[in-house]
Each structure stands twice: as structure tokens, then as C-alpha cells.
Amino acid sequence: MAQSHPPVGTGPLARREARLAWGLLLPTITAVALVVLLPLLAIFWISFKPVKLADLRPPEVVLREDIRGDKDVAGGEATLRYRLRNSSQEQPINGVTFADVMPDGLKVIELDERCTLSGRALTCDLGDWEPGAREQIKIPVTVDQVFIDNAIRPQDSAAITTGQASNILTNSTFTLDNFARIFSGEEFFEVLWITLFYTVFGTIGALVVGLFAALLLNKSFRGQGILRGLYLFPYVAPVIAVAFAWLILFDPFSGSANALLVQMGVTQESINFFGERPLALIMVTVFEIWRYFPLSFLFILARMQSIDSDMYEAADIDGASPFQQFWYLSVPQLLGILSVLFLLRFIWTFNKFDDIFLLTGGNAGTRTLTVNVYEQAFAISNIGAGAAVAVVIFACLLTFSIFFLKYISREEGL
Amino acid sequence: MRRGYLTAAVLGALWMVVLSVTVAVTMSFATGDAFRPSLSFSLLWGGLVGMALIHKNRVRTMQILMASWLLTSGLYGWGALQFGEDTTPAASTIGTLTLAAIFVVSLTKILEEIAPGQLTRHEFEHAVIRFLTGFGYIFFTAIVLIPFYVMLMTSLKNQAELMQNPLDFSVDLSKGTDLLRSYEELFTQFNFDTYLMNSFFISVLTVFITLAFAIPGAYAVARLRFRGQAAFSRSILLIYMVPMIVLALPIYIAFSMTGLRNSFWGIVMIYPVTTIPVALYMLQGYFRGLPSEIEEAGLMDGLSRLAVIWKITLPLSLPALASVSLYVFMIAWNEFLLAFMLLDDPSKFTLTRGIASLNSSEIPRQHLMAGSVIATVPIMALFLGLERFMTKGLTAGSVKG
Numbered sequence: 131m132a133q134s135h136p137p138v139g140t141g142p143l144a145r146r147e148a149r150l151a152w153g154l155l156l157p158t159i160t161a162v163a164l165v166v167l168l169p170l171l172a173i174f175w176i177s178f179k180p181v182k183l184a185d186l187r188p189p190e191v192v193l194r195e196d197i198r199g200d201k202d203v204a205g206g207e208a209t210l211r212y213r214l215r216n217s218s219q220e221q222p223i224n225g226v227t228f229a230d231v232m233p234d235g236l237k238v239i240e241l242d243e244r245c246t247l248s249g250r251a252l253t254c255d256l257g258d259w260e261p262g263a264r265e266q267i268k269i270p271v272t273v274d275q276v277f278i279d280n281a282i283r284p285q286d287s288a289a290i291t292t293g294q295a296s297n298i299l300t301n302s303t304f305t306l307d308n309f310a311r312i313f314s315g316e317e318f319f320e321v322l323w324i325t326l327f328y329t330v331f332g333t334i335g336a337l338v339v340g341l342f343a344a345l346l347l348n349k350s351f352r353g354q355g356i357l358r359g360l361y362l363f364p365y366v367a368p369v370i371a372v373a374f375a376w377l378i379l380f381d382p383f384s385g386s387a388n389a390l391l392v393q394m395g396v397t398q399e400s401i402n403f404f405g406e407r408p409l410a411l412i413m414v415t416v417f418e419i420w421r422y423f424p425l426s427f428l429f430i431l432a433r434m435q436s437i438d439s440d441m442y443e444a445a446d447i448d449g450a451s452p453f454q455q456f457w458y459l460s461v462p463q464l465l466g467i468l469s470v471l472f473l474l475r476f477i478w479t480f481n482k483f484d485d486i487f488l489l490t491g492g493n494a495g496t497r498t499l500t501v502n503v504y505e506q507a508f509a510i511s512n513i514g515a516g517a518a519v520a521v522v523i524f525a526c527l528l529t530f531s532i533f534f535l536k537y538i539s540r541e542e543g544l
Numbered sequence: 545m546r547r548g549y550l551t552a553a554v555l556g557a558l559w560m561v562v563l564s565v566t567v568a569v570t571m572s573f574a575t576g577d578a579f580r581p582s583l584s585f586s587l588l589w590g591g592l593v594g595m596a597l598i599h600k601n602r603v604r605t606m607q608i609l610m611a612s613w614l615l616t617s618g619l620y621g622w623g624a625l626q627f628g629e630d631t632t633p634a635a636s637t638i639g640t641l642t643l644a645a646i647f648v649v650s651l652t653k654i655l656e657e658i659a660p661g662q663l664t665r666h667e668f669e670h671a672v673i674r675f676l677t678g679f680g681y682i683f684f685t686a687i688v689l690i691p692f693y694v695m696l697m698t699s700l701k702n703q704a705e706l707m708q709n710p711l712d713f714s715v716d717l718s719k720g721t722d723l724l725r726s727y728e729e730l731f732t733q734f735n736f737d738t739y740l741m742n743s744f745f746i747s748v749l750t751v752f753i754t755l756a757f758a759i760p761g762a763y764a765v766a767r768l769r770f771r772g773q774a775a776f777s778r779s780i781l782l783i784y785m786v787p788m789i790v791l792a793l794p795i796y797i798a799f800s801m802t803g804l805r806n807s808f809w810g811i812v813m814i815y816p817v818t819t820i821p822v823a824l825y826m827l828q829g830y831f832r833g834l835p836s837e838i839e840e841a842g843l844m845d846g847l848s849r850l851a852v853i854w855k856i857t858l859p860l861s862l863p864a865l866a867s868v869s870l871y872v873f874m875i876a877w878n879e880f881l882l883a884f885m886l887l888d889d890p891s892k893f894t895l896t897r898g899i900a901s902l903n904s905s906e907i908p909r910q911h912l913m914a915g916s917v918i919a920t921v922p923i924m925a926l927f928l929g930l931e932r933f934m935t936k937g938l939t940a941g942s943v944k945g
Contacts (some may be wrong), residue, residue, distance in 0.1 A: 144769065147769060147770065148768070148771065150768060150849055151768035151770040154761060154763060154768075155761050158757045158758070158820060158824065161820060162783060162820065164817075165795070165813075166783055166817065168794070169790075169791045169794035169798075173791075173793060173794050186797060186800045186801065187800075342680060343680070343684055345680075346677060346681065355931070357681075357685075358931075359927070360685070360689075361688060362935070363688050363924070364688060366924065367692075367878075367923065368877065368895075368896055369878060370878075370880050370896045371915075371917070371920045372695075374695075375691040378695075378913065379691055381710075383707075384707050385710060386573070386711055386713075389711045390569065390572060390711060393579075393628070394568065394580050420687060451665045451669045452673055453669050477785050481785075481790075483787070484880050503790070513797070517793055520793060524786075527785065527787065531782055531785060534781075534785075535778060535781075535782075
């Protein structure tokens with residue numbers, strides 16, 4: 131009798147399952163690759179190139195055609211005119227050509243030497259162009275009755291132009307200028323310090339406030355559901371709505387907060403909350419805490435409700451006071467979720483853009499790295515420098531992620 | 545510290561400060577009149593009443609006595625609440641009365657276990673916790689409600705009224721439908737009907753596209769065995785952490801060059817990709833929790849894998865699908881950055897982009913706030929109606945910020 135072995139390697143069933151799995155994942159992988167991985171590679175590429183906002187429109191040949199002269203009389207003489215120009219004032223275009231179909235009933239008297247005519251197809255070869263170059267090609271023609279009857283204007287058939295321009299995004303110019311630009315000067319370190327302040331205090335603040343809110347709601351009473359829903363409002367509402375509401379509430383001239391403070395005698399003059407250093411930075415951090423405490427509150431509450439209540443009863447019998455129970459029983463149980471929340475919130479706060487951008491636009495000492503990307507790319511129109519800042523952000527993110535992956539395994543199911 | 549007198553006095557004084565500030569802010573916002581908490585009188589009366597209340601704290605007459613004392617001193621101008629010259633007598637009486645009544649009732653509750661002499665650690669800490677709880681409820685309710693209250697009320701007033709007294713949010717009901725004028729103008733002159741429709745369609749499409757991608761993906765990650773499964777499930781998390789601002793630049797460039805910028809479909813293409821990782825992560829967690837025996841039984845009965853997903857797994861995960869859909873809808877509805885960067889043409893704006901365009905000095909700000917209310921109300925209504933699903937969905941593995 132033949133000896134029987136356990137199966138070795140992957141069997142046909144397992145292979146089929148793996149094939150199905152990859153089949154199911156393929157659409158997602160493609161989509162994510164196209165919209166996440168490709169842009170990530172692109173941002174590295176761009177960060178080494180001197181790209182300006184204006185470079186995004188590649189130079190092209192702009193062409194207009196018309197006919198002038200006795201074009202309404204049979205046998206009349208007219209001029210078919212092509213006006214062309216290079217749309218860019220900075221870059222040359224090489225090998226410019228254009229092709230057009232001439233309308234029926236026009237007889238060419240004399241052809242420009244750069245053009246050839248075969249049948250009714252006209253092609254012209256205009257060579258290389260300087261930046262901002264203009265050309266005019268005039269073709270004198272006699273008009274036939276056919277042309278008049280057809281009522282076709284020359285511009286009805288679109289002329290096709292070709293020409294190669296060097297594209298800064300695809301050519302082989304690479305420089306380190308963008309990085310040199312963002313790292314030189316004290317401004318970068320100021321931005322980095324602001325980012326860290328915002329991130330560290332925003333994260334810790336949201337966790338502490340969230341923990342307090344969770345402790346409040348960690349008992350069942352009537353209306354608990356309503357309060358929980360209410361406390362989630364800041365997180366659920368559109369950022370644009372709440373950011374503008376804050377701006378109006380804290381407006382230096384007609385904001386209710388200032389009116390209230392003046393009335394209560396806290397301050398004599400109105401305070402420009404979002405316009406002064408270092409108050410603006412504190413305010414955007416407070417906004418961050420306000421907007422994201424609901425999230426930590428929700429997670430901490432979920433964790434609290436899964437803690438076994440027997441433990442507290444036992445502690446009660448042993449005479450542990452409420453604060454002792456919180457410190458020695460609850461906190462150790464919550465440490466896992468707190469550390470994961472800290473890392474996640476840290477990463478997301480570090481990446482936050484909309485909130486600061488809407489509140490201060492990065493003014494008054496609130497320019498974080500993310501706002502700097504936008505500033506460089508769109509305010510100074512230097513896309514390359516913006517990409518370089520984005521690369522810096524991405525490098526920080528990778529570092530955090532390594533920490534994150536080390537900790538996430540401890541708190542599975544988040 | 546753990547003497548009953550001292551505890552009662554300190555807690556009473558602090559509690560009076562909390563309550564007088566609360567009542568002053570509430571009355572100011574409600575009437576626009578001047579109300580000011582007095583720190584010194586708050587501490588004084590709060591401490592004294594606190595000490596008085598612990599003696600016979602369960603006797604109704606003592607409470608009434610203390611409340612009337614607070615009331616009279618308040619009305620003579622020595623109270624924890626002070627008034628401006630223009631404050632109407634009715635408003636000041638209501639304010640003082642409310643403060644006195646609430647203070648005595650709530651402080652009695654806080655000091656429930658406190659006796660004049662030495663306290664046990666339990667009694668002391670319970671009192672402190674009750675104080676902190678009361679403070680917490682007031683604090684959180686205030687910080688959450690005030691911005692939304694200001695948003696709503698500003699949208700109902702006009703610029704001149706607000707400049708005159710920024711605290712006066714009282715609504716003049718005699719104006720009738722004229723109160724809603726800024727809303728009407730947004731819809732008739734500022735295209736908000738189009739924006740609302742755009743946002744709605746984009747969000748719904750995003751939900752469907754996201755689910756179409758995420759359901760098969762999540763199932764594969766959760767149930768099927770293949771090499772690289774663990775690595776895949778981690779890379780979902782990583783991708784879900786990539787900041788949008790880093791991706792926005794190349795997307796802007798690519799969309800500019802292909803002509804997808806400024807188009808409805810460009811936005812519909814890009815939004816799902818930002819939500820697929822979240823949805824995938826949430827769903828795979830849920831699929832893992834489903835008992836696999838039911839599916840195996842289905843396989844035994846001759847159903848194919850796809851049929852099992854369609855006929856067994858999906859019907860079982862309807863609650864999870866609901867919460868994921870809600871969450872994705874919320875992300876798409878609230879999205880601002882991409883809409884702001886990619887859309888320039890006012891006829892294609894989403895709601896958030898439309899509101900951003902109202903932020904100019906020429907447009908009165910009640911319009912800005914009315915726009916904010918229009919964007920907030922649908923998502924809030926959806927959220928409050930389906931809060932159970934939403935919180936479950938949020939905790940089921942998403943902390944997208």
C-alpha cells in the first residue's frame with residue numbers, strides 16, 4: 131500500500147480562492163494606485179523640478195483664419211489669411227506645421243513657398259518658432275460661383291496645427307532648488323515649530339477633553355443619547371460651516387465673544403482673536419480640540435462600556451475611592467485606546483489643512499506645513515516648492531506610520 | 545480640606561461662579577441686555593450659602609430662605625449677577641430668580657452627603673465628582689451649542705442690527721417670512737439650489753461607487769486566504785493616512801492638463817478614492833465578525849462565492865452598510881479642499897465651494913451664515929435620525945479627520 135502524505139504546497143482550491151481574492155481586490159487596487167500611488171510618485175518627481183503655475187499650460191500654436199476681399203462676386207479676387215502665434219512668451223515651439231482643407235470654389239493664384247497644396251489639402255511647414263512669435267500666411271485666390279453658392283467660410287473647417295514644445299513636467303531638468311529654497315531661511319523652522327505646537331497640543335487637548343466628556347456620559351440616564359448626539363455635532367458638521375461660525379463669533383469688530391468679554395469686564399478693548407500672534411495659533415489649536423474631541427470621546431466611551439463592572443464592585447468593597455478607581459482601574463484599561471488615538475490623531479492633526487486655511491489662511495503665525503504647501507504652490511505660484519514641502523510632510527508621515535504600525539497590533543479592532 | 549464646612553464653602557463658591565457666568569452668558573445671548581457675573585459676590589454668597597445648606601440640607605425651609613436671600617441681594621445690586629443701566633427690570637428679575645433657584649437646588653444635590661464635621665474620603669470625592677459633573681454638562685453644552693446658535697441666529701438678522709449690538713440675538717417674529725430673506729436670496733440669486741443638487745448627487749454617487757469597490761475588496765481581505773493578506777490589510781490603513789494636501793497638487797496638475805478640472809465627473813472620480821480605504825477598513829472589520837459557518841453552509845449547498853456574498857453576507861451586513869454609507873455620505877458632503885481647488889465655474893460648485901465663494905466683503909455675512917446653515921442642516925438631520933448607525937460606524941474603525 132502506498133504511503134499517504136499530507137498535501138504539500140497550495141492545492142487547486144486554495145489557488146482558486148487566491149485568484150478570486152485578487153479578482154475582487156483588483157478594482158480597488160487599480161483605483162487606489164491611480165489616485166494615491168501615482169500622485170505620490172508624481173509629487174516626488176515635481177519636487178525636483180522648477181515648475182511654476184504658469185507652466186501647467188503648455189505652449190501651443192494659436193491659429194485664426196479668415197478671407198477678405200471680393201468674396202461675394204464670382205471671379206473676384208480675395209485673400210485667404212492664416213494668422214498664427216506662439217501662446218507662450220517664454221518657450222519656443224519646434225517644427226510648427228499646419229494642415230487645412232480649402233473650401234471648394236477657391237482658386238489659388240499664388241502659393242506661399244512654405245506651403246504645398248495637393249487637391250484641396252493645404253499643408254504648411256513653418257519651422258521653429260521663438261517665444262511669442264507671430265506669423266501670417268496670405269494666399270491670394272479667385273472666387274468661383276461654387277464658393278458663393280456653398281456659403282462655406284474657410285474657418286468652418288478647423289485647421290490642424292502641430293508643434294513640439296519642451297514641457298517642464300516631462301523633460302529631464304532636475305534641480306534641488308526647491309528643497310534649498312524651503313530649507314534655507316528661518317521661516318521653515320518657524321513653520322515646523324508651529325506645526326508641532328498645533329499637533330501636540332491639538333492632539334493632547336482633544337484626548338483630554340474627550341476623556342472628560344466620556345466620563346460624563348459613562349452612565350445611563352434619560353437623555354444620554356441626546357447628549358451624546360449633541361456632543362458629536364462639531365465633528366459631524368461641515369468644516370466650512372463651523373469655521374465661519376467661529377470666525378463670526380470671534381470677529382474683532384462685531385463678534386459676540388468680544389461683546390461678551392467687554393460687557394463682563396474681562397477686557398476693555400476688543401481682541402483680534404484670529405489676527406494676532408500668538409493668540410491666533412492658540413485659537414486654531416482650540417478650534418482643533420473643539421472639533422475633534424467628539425471623536426476621542428466616542429472611542430473612549432466605547433472602550434469604557436466594555437470594561438467589566440465586577441472589577442469596580444470589588445474595588446468598592448475593598449474601599450477604593452472614586453478617584454482611586456479611576457486612576458488605578460480605568461486608566462490602565464484605557465491606555466491602549468488612548469495611545470492608539472494619540473498616534474492616529476497626531477498623524478491627522480499633523481496633516482490638517484482645511485481648518486487653519488479657513489480660519490486664518492496661515493496668517494498671524496499659524497502657517498503649518500500643510501498650509502505652506504498651498505501657499506508655495508498657489509500664492510507664490512511655485513508648484514515645485516509646494517511639492518517639496520509636500521515631500522517633507524510625507525517623510526514625517528512615514529516616520530509616524532512606523533510607530534503607528536508597531537502600536538496598532540496591540541489594539542486590534544480599531 | 546476634608547472638613548465639611550470647608551468643602552461646602554469652596555464647592556459652593558466655585559459652583560456660584562460657574563452658574564453666574566452661565567446665567568449671565570445665557571441671558572446676554574437671549575436678550576442682548578447687559579449681564580455681568582461678579583466674581584467677588586459670587587465667591588462670597590456661594591461660600592456662605594454652601595456653609596448654610598449643609599446644616600439642615602434636607603429642610604425645604606432652609607432652601608427657600610437661602611434662595612430668597614440670594615434673590616433680594618441680587619435685586620439690590622449686591623448679587624452674583626450684575627446688570628447694566630439698560631437692562632430691563634423684567635430681564636434682571638428673571639436672571640436673578642433663575643440663578644437663585646438653580647443654585648440652591650443644584651448645590652443641595654452636590655452637598656448631599658456632606659456633614660459639617662470630618663468627611664470620609666468617599667463623601668468628599670463624591671461631592672467633588674458631582675460638582676465636576678455639573679460643570680462638565682454646562683461646559684460641553686455651552687461650547688457645542690454657542691457656535692451653532694450664533695450661526696443660526698446671525699442668518700436671521702441683518703448686518704446693521706448685528707453691528708449695533710452683537711449680543712442681541714432676539715428674533716423679531718413680527719417680520720414673519722422676511723426673517724428668512726437671506727435664505728431666499730441664496731436660492732434665487734446665488735444659485736444655491738444648483739449647489740445643493742450638485743452636492744447631493746455627488747455625495748450619493750460617491751456612496752455607490754465606494755460601496756461597489758469596497759464590498760468585494762473588504763470581503764476578500766476579511767474572508768479569503770491569499771498571500772499578502774496581512775500586508776494588504778495594513779496598507780489600507782496606511783493609505784487612509786496619506787494627507788489629501790499632498791495628493792491635491794498632482795491631482796490638480798493632472799486634472800488641469802486633461803481638462804477634468806472644473807467638471808462634475810472629475811469630482812465624482814476623485815471623491816470615492818478618498819473614501820474607499822475608510823469604507824474598506826470599516827467593512828472588513830464587520831465581515832470578520834460575521835460567523836463564517838453560515839457562509840460555509842451556503843458553499844456546501846452549491847452556491848458560488850459570489851452568490852454567497854450576494855445572498856448571505858450582504859443581507860447580514862445591512863446595518864454595517866448603512867453606517868458606512870452614512871459616513872461616506874458625510875465625508876463627501878463636507879469635503880472642502882478638493883472642491884475648492886478643482887472647481888472654478890460657479891455652475892458646478894458643490895455646497896461647500898459655494899459657501900466659500902460667499903466669503904467676501906461685498907456679501908453680507910448673514911448670507912454666509914445662512915449658507916452654512918443650509919449645508920449643516922441636512923447632515924445633522926441625517927445624523928440625528930440615524931445616530932445609532934452613525935456612532936456604530938464611527939467606532940467600527942474610522943477616525944478619519
